[in-house]
Structure formats: structure tokens, C-alpha cells
Amino acid sequence: MITKSWWFKPCRTTLHRFQISFFLAAAATALPVNLLAAPSTGEIREDIRQFQQFFLSRFPDVPLEAYQDGVNALPQYAQRRLGWELLLEFPPYESEMIAARDQWQAPLPSGGNLERCFVGKPPPTAYPYFFNGETHTIAGDINNCLLENGAGVLDGMSGEMARLVAAFKSPWSGQVMDIDFRSEEIRQLYKKGRQYFWAKRGQMNFSCANCHVHNAGNQLRGDVLSAALGHSTGYPAYSTTWSLDGNAMGTLHRRYAQCNALVGAAPLAAQSEEYIALEVYQAIMNSGVPIKVPSQRQ
Numbered sequence: 001m002i003t004k005s006w007w008f009k010p011c012r013t014t015l016h017r018f019q020i021s022f023f024l025a026a027a028a029t030a031l032p033v034n035l036l037a038a039p040s041t042g043e044i045r046e047d048i049r050q051f052q053q054f055f056l057s058r059f060p061d062v063p064l065e066a067y068q069d070g071v072n073a074l075p076q077y078a079q080r081r082l083g084w085e086l087l088l089e090f091p092p093y094e095s096e097m098i099a100a101r102d103q104w105q106a107p108l109p110s111g112g113n114l115e116r117c118f119v120g121k122p123p124p125t126a127y128p129y130f131f132n133g134e135t136h137t138i139a140g141d142i143n144n145c146l147l148e149n150g151a152g153v154l155d156g157m158s159g160e161m162a163r164l165v166a167a168f169k170s171p172w173s174g175q176v177m178d179i180d181f182r183s184e185e186i187r188q189l190y191k192k193g194r195q196y197f198w199a200k201r202g203q204m205n206f207s208c209a210n211c212h213v214h215n216a217g218n219q220l221r222g223d224v225l226s227a228a229l230g231h232s233t234g235y236p237a238y239s240t241t242w243s244l245d246g247n248a249m250g251t252l253h254r255r256y257a258q259c260n261a262l263v264g265a266a267p268l269a270a271q272s273e274e275y276i277a278l279e280v281y282q283a284i285m286n287s288g289v290p291i292k293v294p295s296q297r298q
């Protein structure tokens, strides 16, 4: 069973009194460094193993790659899955994707376009990544490209940003998530995202894990809760609920904001440091899960 404490490694050694005071003295000088220390790559690999194993044991009939379908992958959703598959025979996101691909190639004021900016960049399955002193997200690189080519930046919550991210990701559907977490910077963000994911917040005092780990597969007001494994691999998504306000495609950060609001916590801005950290953590937990973009969600 995964609990919030599984990543706090309890110290089982019994210490002699002398050793304790020695340790305390050493800790007093070493504390600031220890607090800042990022988890090692070995610790992260062990986190991935435990995290994935938890869901694979809890839902033994759901293979790793099926988690790309979000809640639709879970046995508790089996009855509704048929309706979802029927809907996908004429995917509601088709017209959004036509607009997305056009915009991906449309000339920007400088004459360049987004497609050209992304030549030579890593595949979407390697995002977020650290390079040249900076952590790169897809939405961040899109905005950099727009700025460099004389266009205005887009809000990461907007349907337009969601369409552009989907235009970049969709040709890579089926490829597995593979984040390079060797840099100190990515490991620091990982640590921050992991903390955010497991910490309780809002009027309901719920952590992301309370719903998407401990209660994955259970019902919440008529919704079945998805497993955190696979989170982000289907995003940007076309959501029937979002389509009601005329803005059907949404980014992962828009979904994060919605989940914050659900528990009575203040939603953060798209591309805020916390949401980027959360994206890093979730992307790493999904190592080996294939992406499926765009996708359809309720």
C-alpha cells in the first residue's frame, strides 16, 4: 500500500547516545544542504517501480500501456467504456485537430512557423527536459517560438495552446514516455512535484494522491476516479464538459487547475513553477507508458 510516507525512508538503526549527539551536531551544520538535496536517480527509479507496481497489482487486468486511456482503462468504468468507444468512431476532436495542424504550419509575422521552431527539439515524450540552463515544457517552447517570431504569447489554459501542444504531440502517439532525470534541475523539480502531489490542500484537505492513488477506481459524485498512472499521457484532451463553454480542448495544467478547484484550493496559473514541477513528477511516473494525443474525456 502506498502511503504518503513511502518516500520518507525510516531510519531503523538504533543509535548510541554519543552517536546521536554527534549526528545532531553534524546535522546542524549540514541541514541547509540536506534540505536542498535532490533525490538521486536511483531513488527516482525506485519511486517509479513502486508507483507503477501499486497500480499493476491493484488492477491486475490492466496492462501498463492501457493507462493512457485515463479512467476508461479501469474495470470500474467497463460499462461506460463501450459508449466511449462508439463516440470515438467519429472523434469529436477532428475539427479541432485540423485547425491545430493548420496553425502549426501557419506563417508567423517573421515568416517562420511553429513546425520549424521544433525541428531538432526532443520528441514530446521527452518533455519536460533541461537544456542550456532552462527547463523546457512544450507550452513554454511554443511561447518562446511565438515571441522569437514576432507573435504574442498564449495563455497555457487556452484552447489555442491546447490545440498547438496537441499538434506537436499527436504524430508521436504510441511512443512511450522517457524523461531524462539525470540533471540536478529536473530532480529538484521532481522533488517539488512529488511533494505537491502527496500534500493535502484546500477546504476538503485532499491531496492528489487521496483521489488518484488511494481512491483510484472508486466513485466520487458519479465520476470514477482515474489512476494517477497514465496522467498526462492523453493530454491535451478534448473534454465534453469543456466543450459546453465553447473551449473543448484543454491542457494538462487546465486539468490541474480544475482538480485544485474541486477540493476548494486556489488554482494556480498555467506554467507556474508548481504545475511544471507536478508535470515533471507525473511525466517521470509514466516512464514506459505510451502517449495518446489527442484523447477524449468526459
Ligand code: HEC
Residues within 6 Å of the ligand: 069, 070, 071, 196, 197, 206, 207, 208, 209, 210, 211, 212, 220, 223, 224, 225, 226, 227, 230, 231, 232, 234, 237, 255, 256, 259, 260, 262, 263, 278, 297
Ligand atoms: C477530490 C478528488 C480529486 C482530487 C483531490 C484531485 N483530482 Fe484529479 N480528477 C478528479 C476527477 C473527478 C477527475 C475526472 C475523472 C478522472 O479522470 O479521474 C480528475 C482528473 C484528473 C486528470 C485527468 C486524467 C485523464 O487522463 O483524463 C489529471 C491529470 C488529474 N486529475 C490530476 C490531478 C492532480 C495532479 C491533483 C492534485 C493537484 C488532482 N488531480 C487532485 C478528482 C480529483
